Amino acid sequence: MTGGIRFAGAWGGISQIEQARMAKDDAHPLTYRVYFAAMGRANRIGHAEFAEGELRHLLRRPDGTLRSESSISNAIREAKGKRLIHPDSGARCLVLPSHHFQKAGKGSAVCDAHGIRWA
Numbered sequence: 450m451t452g453g454i455r456f457a458g459a460w461g462g463i464s465q466i467e468q469a470r471m472a473k474d475d476a477h478p479l480t481y482r483v484y485f486a487a488m489g490r491a492n493r494i495g496h497a498e499f500a501e502g503e504l505r506h507l508l509r510r511p512d513g514t515l516r517s518e519s520s521i522s523n524a525i526r527e528a529k530g531k532r533l534i535h536p537d538s539g540a541r542c543l544v545l546p547s548h549h550f551q552k553a554g555k556g557s558a559v560c561d562a563h564g565i566r567w568a
């Protein structure tokens with residue numbers, strides 16, 4: 450799927466900047482912060498890549514301390530369990546299925562973490 454957005458059904462637009470901001474907001478449960486992080490960064494194939502340790506840093510506590518690796522992976526697992534993100538997701542790339550998220554215009558269509566290269 451490289452040919453832009455297929456808007457069958459009821460679709461609306463979201464601000465990825467706002468989603469990325471919400472990912473850092475501790476007012477939201479960690480599981481949903483994972484989801485917001487995916488929504489805020491997803492590219493044209495629905496993949497949101499993070500550098501080593503970047504997601505953990507993004508999901509830090511309000512006082513700036515980092516959460517344990519296991520609390521991050523638990524939140525990712527729970528987000529998968531709620532079907533907020535695709536089962537292929539991990540700390541290096543959160544994936545949104547195309548029935549859930551599509552994007553056209555700006556953004557890449559590759560994912561190094563999953564070895565996907567449409568170009």
Ligand SMILES: [Zn+2]
Binds near residue numbers: 497498542561
């Ligand atoms: Zn990926």
